[in-house]
Amino acid sequence: MASKDKKHRAMGDEEWMSRLRRTLVWIPLHHTWATTTQANFDFGLTHPTPDAEPLAAHLMSAAAVAASQPGWLPAKLRTTVPPQDQKWIAAALWKNKRLRSDLMLWYNPPLPAIIYHQVPAPERFFTHRLLVWMPYHLWKVRLSCPACRKQLTGYGAHKRARKVLDVDNYYLMITETLWCNACKIAYISSSKTILDQLDMPTRMEFTPILTQRYACDIRVIVSLRDRTQGNSPSRLVRQLRENHSREWIRSGTVLNAYTLQTGNPCSLSCSRRCQSRQLSPLTGGC
Numbered sequence: 314m315a316s317k318d319k320k321h322r323a324m325g326d327e328e329w330m331s332r333l334r335r336t337l338v339w340i341p342l343h344h345t346w347a348t349t350t351q352a353n354f355d356f357g358l359t360h361p362t363p364d365a366e367p368l369a370a371h372l373m374s375a376a377a378v379a380a381s382q383p384g385w386l387p388a389k390l391r392t393t394v395p396p397q398d399q400k401w402i403a404a405a406l407w408k409n410k411r412l413r414s415d416l417m418l419w420y421n422p423p424l425p426a427i428i429y430h431q432v433p434a435p436e437r438f439f440t441h442r443l444l445v446w447m448p449y450h451l452w453k454v455r456l457s458c459p460a461c462r463k464q465l466t467g468y469g470a471h472k473r474a475r476k477v478l479d480v481d482n483y484y485l486m487i488t489e490t491l492w493c494n495a496c497k498i499a500y501i502s503s504s505k506t507i508l509d510q511l512d513m514p515t516r517m518e519f520t521p522i523l524t525q526r527y528a529c530d531i532r533v534i535v536s537l538r539d540r541t542q543g544n545s546p547s548r549l550v551r552q553l554r555e556n557h558s559r560e561w562i563r564s565g566t567v568l569n570a571y572t573l574q575t576g577n578p579c580s581l582s583c584s585r586r587c588q589s590r591q592l593s594p595l596t597g598g599c
């Protein structure tokens with residue numbers, strides 16, 4: 314499906330930061346866009362538009378500080394986990410540099426705080442869900458080496474995290490390495506060799522479809538099954554772009570609303586403005 318001229322790949326960290334930089338500058342400058350969405354987000358009415366350049370610079374420096382303190386991750390894994398996800402994944406999966414014993418299959422990233430007293434760092438608004446596919450570590454499934462039939466043992470997290478295309482976002486997947494002491498061969502828990510050894514209920518929990526370079530969730534493929542007229546791969550690509558763009562704009566809009574809110578007290582005098590601001594920062598006050 315992929316060609317040399319047209320590469321479909323997961324968004325890299327450099328592209329992510331580039332998009333974030335454009336978003337942070339673009340939204341405050343184009344006040345027209347903000348006002349056209351007042352039906353849903355009324356923040357443009359009550360807060361003055363801040364100077365965009367210092368705001369963007371501040372947010373970028375905050376992101377850099379957060380990325381410099383990512384918590385402990387295996388060194389090779391850190392190169393494939395986006396910077397904004399490193400800190401919470403490190404805390405959720407590792408303790409004293411060892412995988413926690415009480416891991417779960419799915420993790421949702423921490424939500425942004427309800428109230429910010431300072432301009433928030435942007436990374437909390439662009440995090441990803443996480444699939445921890447470690448059948449041996451999670452459920453102590455007995456897995457055997459296809460060559461010698463001896464039992465495989467856990468060898469820790471695999472060095473590469475995968476970005477999996479979902480219908481409206483990407484999620485991350487971290488797998489484990491399984492080791493055969495007799496053959497001295499390592500297997501990845503997401504490989505067909507391992508998946509084929511799982512019972513059906515456990516196997517069904519694994520929703521990504523993998524190729525050498527790419528990964529997408531089964532939900533993306535299911536949406537192609539309806540072979541009615543016009544339901545083509547091109548249409549699916551357009552729909553995915555639409556869904557992903559909408560989710561990206563939503564995250565950027567929420568971040569922008571919090572950013573405009575901090576340091577800009579509500580312009581209306583109302584005795585219940587504090588409660589209102591806490592409950593709904595997007596409304597811009599009372």
Ligand SMILES: [Zn+2]
Nearest residue numbers: 458461493496
């Ligand atoms: Zn073996």
